[in-house]
Amino acid sequence: MNQWQYKSDLSIILCLLFFSFGLFAKELLYKPDDNVQKLDFTTFETHLNESKAAKLIKFYNGFCEDTQRFIPVFRNLSRKLYNWIRILKVNVLDCSQDMNHRICRSFNIHKTPTLRYFPPNYTRSRYDLGIEITSRNANEIESVLASHLQKLKYFKMFAREDNVTYIFRDHTYVKYVVLVFQMCMSNFFPHWETGHSMEERIAHLDDCNEDNPVISDMGRNTLLALLRYDEVVVRVFDDHNIYNKFGISPVPNLLVIVNSAGNLLFLTPEMDTSEAYVATIEQFLKFMDHKPQSPLQKTLPTNINAALRTDIFEQLENQPHRVFRADLERAIDHILNVELPKTPLFVGKKLTVLRNFLRLLNYISPLHPEAKEKITSLYYSIRVKRKLSGVELKELIWKSFKEYKFRSKLYIGCIASRPFLRGFDCSLWTLFHYFTVESGHVKDGSVLLVFTGYVQFFMECTECRKKLKEFEVLRPITDLAKKDAQILWLWEAHNNINKQLAGGSTEDPKFPKIQFPSEKDCPRCRDDQSNWRMDEVLKYLKHIYCHENLSWFGMASAYPYTS
Template sequence: MARSCGRATSRFPLRPREAATLAAWFCVCLLAPRAAEAGLYTSSDQIILLTPENVEAVLVNSTAATVVEFYASWCGHCRMFSPVYRGLAIDIKEWKPAVDLAAIDCAEAVNRKVCIDYGISGYPTIKFFHAYTKADSNGLPFKGFIRDVRGLRHKIIDKLEAHVPWPPACPPLEPTSEAELDSFFETNNVQHLALIFEEASSYIGRELTLDLLQFDNIAVRRVLSTEEGLVTKLGVTEFPSCFLYYPGGNFSRLKVKEEARTFYSYALQRLPGVVRSGKPPPVATDVLSNSTEDPWRPFNSSRVYMLDLESTLHYSLRVEVAAHTIIRGETLISLKKYVAVLAKFFPGRPVVMNLLKSLSSWLQNQSGDEISYEAFKEIVDNSAQSPDMALPEGERWVGCQGSQPQFRRFPCGLWTLFHVLTVQAKKVGSSDPQEVLTAMRNYVHSFFGCRPCAEHFENMASEGLAMMNTSSLAVLWLWAKHNHVNNRLAGALTEDPNFPKIQWPSPEMCPSCHAVQENGDHRWSQETVLPFLMSYFSSDSILTDYLEDESQILTKQREKHASQRALEAQKHVERKTREASDFMMHPPAKPTVQEEEEEEEEGEEPLDEAVTDEEEEGAEGAAAADEIGSKTSEPSPWAKPEMGRRQQQAHQKPSIVGMRMRDTQEDIVDLDSFVNQHYKAKALLLAASSRVKQRTLQRKVEQEPRPVFGLGMELDGGLGMVGLQPMESDFDLDGGQKRKWQQKRELTGQYFGEESRHKGDWMSMLSVGFSKADISLCVILYFLSFMCLLAMYLFYKNRFRLRRSKTSLP
């Protein structure tokens, strides 16, 4: 391995400047271990990551030509070259599906056999694989290693032109002639034909042909300066230059700021009728109001709107954060930093800023390791009704509105918010240049709903963010990464056809931001881009169109909280009403003196009243049962709320009294007019006035005046009892009689007359909670079981006798 690295690195002796760059890259990798663990490239780089599982599918018999970098992640030169290769992926993104870019880390143990099979002996090595490459082909290496994007781009074009057979997805790259143009529109169905007049050594025409590969209704052809007929006909005097050619021989010159590839490409992609392949055409402005949830709001595309920023805050704090019921640990730290940055740098209105500062202060005062979103939301919604504090609810987009509800909106608003925060941090002179970027990174990592998007953003943030040591670099870093995302998402399903992803700002918006290098390639003039960003995202430039007045926002907030309090009060009354109705339908039994004493001694809730055998069989119990018919009384459940609650809990528990259990009652109380009365005394009086018809198990001749009983039909899982409970509320008993009556009413088998008491003493002892019908059924079952056993005994006895007699025969 060391020898291989030596061969790889000895090709490029380090210069002092390169050594310094290499050291800087090592620092970056140490600060970003996640990227190093995944190799030098990730899926966010628009580079196909080769593995033993997919290498054949990508390289063998593919319809696209493929450029592959074989590298080792520990190789210093590979690390230095990786930004160039990423830049190449961005530069030729539009060349797909004619050309793909791939890479494989030969330092990974699982990939070593692949690298050996393709004859890799040093790193980095770049090879070109033609379309329809055979399985035994090792590819064509790039001789004379190129270290810049332009050189690699030209090398790929050279390989394409020597390609045999021609890749099916690649357009023609050879120069055109006047004879071909005369019949061009007869064989090609396009609206525009762009002619690039250039010298024979120029690559602009071929690059533009590939740049427009993914667009319909336009074609590009190169015309050499030696084609005198066309040069004279169109009056071409400058090389390079671009002319639009139409049927009938009509033509016009394409006006651009600089005669360079990037300016040509941008202008041609925005010609009328030119759309990306597979994408719908832009929607007319007068139809947009019918395809979105909100009415279309005309806006100035060169300005930022405060309504977009407030809508972003609403969605961020009330929707994204709400996905976390409990916010704890690193997520809580991310939320604190995010809200702190908002409170510090957001250029909002006074009511919004007051709320953000209050929210930030509340979060910083939370000393625990977790908070609930409900508590967080109370502060966001200003439930305490602090004066002059509010965050408008709802989403109403202006500059970030899309032609369809699924386009732009919150992602656009979030990018705009982050740009505004970085610019404001620079304007106020933040002491920490990474404060906003770190808070933004943590928020996306913890809360952003699109998890693949969050992963891509983390991949970008791990590359170079730690080296942003000034506020200006922070502003430019976020702008550059935003353009990187625009390049990656251009042509994706998420792209709005009315707002295509471009490298921003466009030449129309900021002409001085674009410049041309000596070799003709495009470059950004960062000394102009920074002032443009500072002006575009400045708080002084933010438009307040379509905003509601602050007084209206506060009024809506008060009305919302008033309606919420009224709803909560109504729910509270309904809950109390249900509790009262349940209380009347299942009245608790008053505990005995013995149980109260046991409760005080043991600290436990009293069980149902116990009845001793002496009371059950004695005359005192019979006298108490006789007196029930003349004197009845029920204690008010509201007299002692705590005792009533304990009694209700005790009533719900089964009690074991001589192996018996008392059923819960299913009394029926007429509550039709219950909810319309006062919820305490009057309601209970009205409910108490409804009596349940007397039901008894006695014959009519045995019925005597006695309290009204409700027949509880709930069957216990273990004993299956039927219990009778008094339902009258007007019994007037003194203390002793009441206690004796309550002791008797707890028995599951009630006494219904003197005859049943005298004749059923022994039956009561055997019944153990069973009714007469149950006992009768048991007797019948026992009798049938006995008869079956007797029949089996006689059968086997007779069978045995017959067998014995057979064996005794000679």
């Protein structure tokens, strides 16, 4: 076996493994042990209004490259934030899902990923759509979250009039209340954890007053670190008189622990830092046989491509009656950048088919508005040509599209469970079904002339050309004078070829070549003897392939919820 053959065989094996893994392993972008709860349009508002905890929500589109790059960072962050689960929930909302577009639009999500912080009991208003966190650094995000969380009631300073008994009453599972003393930095320098937070680095001593008490982060950080222990509540105080309330003489680095019986225990950390405070308290809890919450189970890094395949198959199960823009775009991308440039010379009928294909795209394109402008430019560049080489066509396509990137990277409705199946062939049929339904702006019959011309001149599948020619003999295109007849002709041709190929090597076992639509998808399309009811079939095709029914799922674009 030569080296080239070995590499080729290895690539096929790896491809098969990838497809098998993506189909059967149910890989997820976020696993159950990642401390991430996925929301959708049915649960989003209710979850936000929940009163017990604050929320960090990531709005994302899994097909977006920026989102994909951020997934490992966010996953590690969410696992770390599990320690704060008592007061902070981590959630995600998938803006690529059609059903979630309204939410992403109403919360002004202009790009993905977007991180927003929401306090407990959040109520949406015109001017409050959550607090956006722009950093993509995990440590910085954690610091920003801490600064927002410290505004919660849970972090409220323990005042002279407060009673420890109330804390035990409100938190029946609590066994100990830890009182941490800290003061305003201008009055109590030892508690200034220099450089620990942005607030401390930029604070000025004169900022410390009754209205703006710039304080050390020590108490906050101690509280956050001990959230892992259900038996403990931390309360911070900055009033020396509270010592008197408990009959205590203030001493440096003193921690006071009160149990449910009102008994006091004093701990003295080695240093005046939150890390030392936490270590001392944890040592006490360990001695008392109290353990922190169980850590999350370790999980493997996310296989993003396999996870997206899982999402796609779930989407197809939930929305079997949709046509996806991603498939149409991939078909157009493949035709322009792979199929057509293979032709050495466009002249005569070949050039006519090319020109008419671009004309269809120009008038009834399913592409993003920005791409439509590129198609128009390409169409007018070629319309004046009398002959054209494949190399020249490639250059014109490059000049027209330049830095534009097609936003579809994966097949959705045309996805395959095995390599070398479906994909482009499926998307080509889908594209021309769409053309026939949306052909109101072009001459009757012109879509089919382009379709048959494309198959004849540019399709490499000899068997496909043969079978389509046989069908044309049975149903000549010259007999078609109306748009509806054009829609039904292509549908009949597709079913005719499917019938001949069913059970063959090109059939995907997960997507068998049936007579479309199935009785389940369209019960009214057949009569009691299982004969087609053409009026119902036509109605169904017009609904499925119309522009309004196109799904944005699978597109790396914010257009559906920003336009």
